[in-house]
Amino acid sequence: xxxxxxxxxxxILKIGQSMTLQCTQDMNHNYMYWxxxxxxxxxxxxxxxVGAGITDKxxxxxxxxxxxxxxxxxxxxxxxxxPSQTSVYFCASTYSGTMGSDTQYFGPGTRLxxx
Amino acid sequence: GQNIDQPTEMTATEGxxxxxxxxxxxxxxxxxxxxxxxxxxAPTFLSYNVLDGLExxxxxxxxxxxSKGYSYLLLKELQMKDSASYxxxxxxxxxxNLFFGTGTRLxxxP
Numbered sequence: 001x002x003x004x005x006x007x008x009x010x011x012i013l014k015i016g017q018s019m020t021l022q023c024t025q026d027m028n029h030n031y032m033y034w035x036x037x038x039x040x041x042x043x044x045x046x047x048x049x050v051g052a053g054i055t056d057k058x059x060x061x062x063x064x065x066x067x068x069x070x071x072x073x074x075x076x077x078x079x080x081x082x083p084s085q086t087s088v089y090f091c092a093s094t095y096s097g098t099m100g101s102d103t104q105y106f107g108p109g110t111r112l113x114x115x
Numbered sequence: 116g117q118n119i120d121q122p123t124e125m126t127a128t129e130g131x132x133x134x135x136x137x138x139x140x141x142x143x144x145x146x147x148x149x150x151x152x153x154x155x156x157a158p159t160f161l162s163y164n165v166l167d168g169l170e171x172x173x174x175x176x177x178x179x180x181x182s183k184g185y186s187y188l189l190l191k192e193l194q195m196k197d198s199a200s201y202x203x204x205x206x207x208x209x210x211x212n213l214f215f216g217t218g219t220r221l222x223x224x225p
Contacts, residue, residue: 042216048210109157
């Protein structure tokens with residue numbers, strides 16, 4: 001298992017450009033998440049999905065969009081990039097059943113700079 | 116809303132024991148997690164508590180008191196590789212969402 005993979009690892013955008021951060025998991029997890037982590041800060045939830053075709057907003061969704069057409073993939077779209085979106089983006093996934101800790105497993109992250 | 120507090124930085128000596136505290140205020144508490152994050156890397160799962168008491172996993176232990184909104188992570192026999200940030204996260208709500216503290220940066224010195 002590759003676990004959770006993210007591409008690209010690094011990206012520099014100009015203000016107003018758009019891009020898609022890719023996230024794929026091969027663990028057959030039903031729940032997937034996007035977080036951002038600013039320097040010296042904790043992770044903030046952007047969007048999450050409880051299954052294919054179902055997405056919902058987290059704490060900081062403004063300026064982002066997501067889709068979940070398959071169980072494996074959960075891309076994050078940035079439209080009209082702004083300097084405030086400079087951050088490290090982590091994708092995570094878990095299998096949420098009726099019991100257990102439902103531990104979230106994280107991808108390696110995408111470091112995005114908007115200039 | 117969620118409010119999760121933990122110290123910003125701690126320093127400890129190799130071979131010693133260190134305790135990292137986390138206090139939280141949340142509605143719909145459904146578990147507390149500790150993650151380790153080395154600089155430039157992704158968080159990795161360390162421990163999980165949902166009931167009061169101590170959970171031990173090798174050199175790492177985690178304690179939870181739900182009535183006090185308090186948890187700690189105990190690291191024994193510190194090694195240089197334990198230098199990292201330790202993130203406290205509370206799970207609440209029906210969608211298994213985690214709410215993270217800002218993390219405690221631990222530096223282990225010889």
